[in-house]
Amino acid sequence: MSSIAFHTFRGSRAKIATALLLTGAVGAGSYHYERKRRQFNNRNNNDNNNRNNRDFAKALFGFSTGTAAATLTDESNVKVATLSDIHSFKEYQQIYNDIAKKIEEEDDFDVDGSAGPNLVRLAWHSAGTYDKNDKNPHTNGGSYGGTMRFSKEGGDGANNGLAKGREFLEPLLKKYTWLSHGDLWTLAGVAAIQEMGGPKIKWRPGRKDLSEEYQAPNGKLPDAAQGPDYVRKFFNRLDFTDREMVALIGAHTLGRCHVTSSGYDGPWDFAPTMFDNGFFTQLQKGVGKGEGQWHLRKWDGPEQYEDNNSNSLMMLPADMALVQDPKFKKIVDEFAASQEAFFNEFAPAFQKLLENGIQFPKESKEFVFRTLDEQSSGL
Ligand code: HEM
Structure with a gap:
């Protein structure tokens, strides 16, 4: 069944601002959006x-x-x-x-x-x-x-x-x-x-x-092109544990990659202006040919993954690292099963991130x- 819903970040207050919930039944290539190529300077x-x-x-x-x-x-x-x-x-x-x-x-x-x-x-x-x-x-x-x-x-x-x-x-x-x-x-x-x-x-x-x-x-x-060892080492430099780093990367439930900024393209889940555990439920299935799994996107851009269902979502190599490493994967599964567990880990980790070195x-x-x-x- 195909359905489209509107997820707004502030419920009824928001204008229909964040229309982005497509189900997996929506066909490949049907998820188009206008790319705004704006030039921003460092004013x-x-x-x-x-x-x-x-x-x-x-x-x-x-x-x-x-x-x-x-x-x-x-x-x-x-x-x-x-x-x-x-x-x-x-x-x-x-x-x-x-x-x-x-x-x-x-x-x-x-x-x-x-x-x-x-x-x-x-x-x-x-x-x-x-x-x-x-x-x-x-x-x-x-x-x-x-x-x-x-x-x-x-x-x-x-x-x-x-x-x-x-x-x-x-x-x-x-x-x-x-x-x-x-x-x-x-x-x-x-x-x-x-x-x-x-x-x-x-x-x-x-x-x-x-x-x-x-x-x-x-x-x-x-560097988004890297794997599990790099991700762990990177976040160790910021003083984070495995659980904290997995939770923090869960912020990729928000927003998207912009070709004009990073070279990568697309959102991680279907509700990019809602902070939820959607990143983990999408990521959890890993690379493969099955329903909801991921494959390497065929395109001229940098290596990134695309979902089998809609070919409209993306994962970075550094995201995929979280299901390649068995210790990370266990945490991904936990956060995919429980948004509460994700929130409980994320909130203090984000506070710590913002206060590091102070x-x-x-x-x-x-x-x-x-x-x-x-x-x-x-x-
Ligand atoms: C291994 C660690 C990470 C890597 C390699 C990474 C990489 C990236 C890349 C390449 C983008 C796309 C930028 C663009 O094209 O506009 C992005 C977007 C984003 N990242 Fe990360 N990221 C990491 C960790 C995090 C963490 C820890 C947070 C927050 C706690 C975060 C929050 C976001 C958000 C919210 C966006 C979307 C921005 C938008 O829509 O404009 N990321 N990230």
Whole structure:
């Protein structure tokens, strides 16, 4: 039986933005979508220099506020979050709301009708440069300094397509002039996940903009063409266990690959603006000739997999790695069987990803934001 349904990321609130649920009975090649080939430049790269210099000086030389001292030295592996000028929960909830409403309103951001997936990837790439073995804060990455706004880090091929997300968020920096890039991008990732139906993610403020000398070196983000050993080693560098890394890659339930950004093409599941365990239920079946299994796509692009049922979904080699390694596969099966198990692992792992390399003072509070739906229904 063939059926088409509309999955929206915010239920009735959303316009029919995310129409993408096709069943396996839909024939090969019938899943067409318009590819928007937009050129995005890195307008953000040299933004707001005054603010950067001011914040950089504070962060570098340290200051004491009675609640927390911020110090950042060449000898230190950690970047210390400041409590000095962080704001109230209410104000961060307001920023969350602004982001969530903007996602809802600007439903022409991408072909699936949402900026959400791009914002999740922005948060992850701002943090995924972290290297736990590198003791030099100039090179050890992480989300603290918001350094993707500069041309070297922003211009890393792995970050193609993310200038669009940074531009989308730019008005928020104008409205909340005290907000750092790192706090904004990580908060936007949390807001996007929650608004698309994902788990609640605890979030803490206090990141400060750092200057260009703190840009993470290029090549710190993962290579999608690799297999299980590489994936494990890569995420070990970020201090993650097998369960955490499998859960994190489950974010590929969102969004899609864009030929114009990565060279890869297509979404991972049929509801790319809903945060669910769809990535695992699709991936679980592995490569083969059977129903719902995967084969190598025949095309001129980079090696990627295509599903046998609709020839419209994709998996990266690095995704397929999760069913090639027996230890990973067990976790994939668990998350495919239980969305709750996936959410329980994902939420703290995503928080950890966004906080890697940052020392939060013990007084710092973990904020849990209410979704727009919860607020409108008085929850
Ligand atoms: C081995 C690790 C990973 C590899 C190799 C990888 C690779 C990729 C690639 C090639 C794309 C397509 C980009 C494009 O063409 O626009 C992508 C998209 C995406 N990735 Fe990953 N990724 C990894 C891990 C993660 C993690 C840990 C997260 C978040 C927790 C994540 C979230 C996303 C999202 C949400 C998108 C969709 C973006 C959009 O629709 O614009 N990825 N990833």
